[in-house]
Amino acid sequence: MATIYQQDQLVEHGNHWIVPLQGKTVTRCLVDHAFGMELWEREGTTTIRIEGDFVVKGHGGEHQLSPACPTALGPALSTLGKAVTLARAYKDGCLTVHFADGSILSVKPDAAYEAWEIAGTGGLRVVCTPGGSLSIWQPKRADDRL
Amino acid sequence: MGQASFTSCPGATGSADMMRIMDPTPQYPQGYVRHYNNRGQPLDPSGKPGDRASTHIPLDYEGPISGWPQYISKISL
Numbered sequence: 001m002a003t004i005y006q007q008d009q010l011v012e013h014g015n016h017w018i019v020p021l022q023g024k025t026v027t028r029c030l031v032d033h034a035f036g037m038e039l040w041e042r043e044g045t046t047t048i049r050i051e052g053d054f055v056v057k058g059h060g061g062e063h064q065l066s067p068a069c070p071t072a073l074g075p076a077l078s079t080l081g082k083a084v085t086l087a088r089a090y091k092d093g094c095l096t097v098h099f100a101d102g103s104i105l106s107v108k109p110d111a112a113y114e115a116w117e118i119a120g121t122g123g124l125r126v127v128c129t130p131g132g133s134l135s136i137w138q139p140k141r142a143d144d145r146l
Numbered sequence: 147m148g149q150a151s152f153t154s155c156p157g158a159t160g161s162a163d164m165m166r167i168m169d170p171t172p173q174y175p176q177g178y179v180r181h182y183n184n185r186g187q188p189l190d191p192s193g194k195p196g197d198r199a200s201t202h203i204p205l206d207y208e209g210p211i212s213g214w215p216q217y218i219s220k221i222s223l
Contacts, residue, residue: 032187033197038160047160047186051198068197112173113198114180119160127166130173130202 008122008139010089017136019087019118019126021046021097026079034067035076039084044121048097050107052115052128058103079105089118093132161186167205167218176205179215191215 010017021039024046030036035054039046053066056075063075082099089095093109095116107116109132117127122139129135165181168174180188180201188201191209195201203215 032195033201036186045160049161049186113202117161119186127168129168130171133171135168 008120008124010124010126010136010138015092016088016090017126017134019089020120020124021084021087023083025083026081029077029080031067031070031073035065035073037079041121046118046120046124048116048118050116051113052107052110054105054107054116056103056105058099058101076105078103089126089128089134091134093128093134095128161188165218174202174204178205179203179218 007020010019012018024039024041026037027040028038030038030049034049034051036050037048039048051067053064054076056063056065056078058075058078060075060078065073065076067073079099082101082103084097085100086098087096093115095107095118097105099105107128109115109128110130112130114130115128115132117125119125120139123137124139125135125137127135161182162184163182164186165179168178168180170177180203182188183195187195188198190196190200191203191207191211191214205215205218207215
């Protein structure tokens with residue numbers, strides 16, 4: 001049975017949740033009808049899938065991006081190899097991911113579709129549903145299963 | 147926090163091989179389903195990867211496969 005550590009859990013802070021991505025590195029970017037980032041670790045892979053419009057702000061300026069225009073997603077590929085310092089899932093449906101070089105990726109909710117989702121280790125899952133509500137599945141702690 | 151449910155194949159990671167049934171929203175008053183292939187791509191009602199419009203499947207959607215997805219909501223995942 002896999003051990004679920006406390007650091008795999010979302011932590012609630014007022015108007016947002018801290019997503020446990022700190023220190024994890026983007027090891028792969030994926031493009032289909034969404035923009036995806038994989039954060040691979042030996043202990044498990046976390047995926048961030050963005051289906052809505054999003055913004056990448058960094059040293060190269062601010063880029064308004066959309067998975068609906070995949071040929072324009074170049075600036076989003078700059079996240080490859082970067083370590084996450086902080087990720088917040090706001091209760092209004094916004095997601096912000098801060099990287100070690102100071103760049104920030106942010107996504108706003110979408111009225112009609114899921115704007116983003118995160119699938120982490122141990123069953124952690126966060127989905128920004130149409131309209132901006134969050135659906136959250138926390139990993140089960142080991143002591144929950146005794 | 148939603149009361150939606152999901153199920154996935156043993157050993158699957160991320161969203162791969164997963165089906166997720168979501169609560170009703172104003173846009174989907176009966177709820178909706180998202181299901182994914184083994185690469186974590188959401189699928190349309192015919193089972194092909196598609197854009198977000200075609201892969202948010204209302205639970206009352208009536209497509210080419212009889213009972214899909216209406217009856218899936220009656221299964222306890």
